[in-house]
Amino acid sequence: MSYTLDTSAVLAYFLDEPGADEVKEILRYAEKGGEKIFVSFMTFMELLFRIWKLSGEQQAKKTYLYLRGLPVHEIGQSESLMVTAARLKAQYPISVADAWIASTALSTGTTLIHKDPEMEALSDIITVKALPYK
Numbered sequence: 001m002s003y004t005l006d007t008s009a010v011l012a013y014f015l016d017e018p019g020a021d022e023v024k025e026i027l028r029y030a031e032k033g034g035e036k037i038f039v040s041f042m043t044f045m046e047l048l049f050r051i052w053k054l055s056g057e058q059q060a061k062k063t064y065l066y067l068r069g070l071p072v073h074e075i076g077q078s079e080s081l082m083v084t085a086a087r088l089k090a091q092y093p094i095s096v097a098d099a100w101i102a103s104t105a106l107s108t109g110t111t112l113i114h115k116d117p118e119m120e121a122l123s124d125i126i127t128v129k130a131l132p133y134k
Helices: 007-015 021-031 042-054 057-069 079-091 094-109 118-123
Strands: 003-005 037-039 072-074 111-114 128-130
Touching: 003 007, 003 021, 003 094, 007 021, 007 042, 007 057, 007 094, 007 111, 021 037, 021 111, 037 042, 037 094, 042 057, 042 072, 042 094, 072 094, 079 094, 094 111, 094 118, 118 128
Parallel strands: 003 037, 003 111, 037 072, 111 128
Antiparallel strands: none
């Protein structure tokens, strides 16, 4: 299987929150040539600002670079991705960032790994797997 990691899953990994072990296992398998892991460009930005708020600029930049070194493939902005994100935002009660991330999962045909209850609204169009919230 291949996956798209939502920002909440990436944060769980870096902050050692519930669900971190599942993300670690996915990343370990990807390192061995297993599944492909995708991350939206939006997740890189969200990770950077959230860690910045929690731990300061220096730690945020270190964490950002660490994410860059993981076996993930960044999906950047494109017109087709934007149109899909706009459609999702128009049709579902999700944030703009979540629309971009869900659009990434939809465009790559991957399972979306998340800890965000908003993402469950998309379960009729993409496969979603929720990590433990607590």
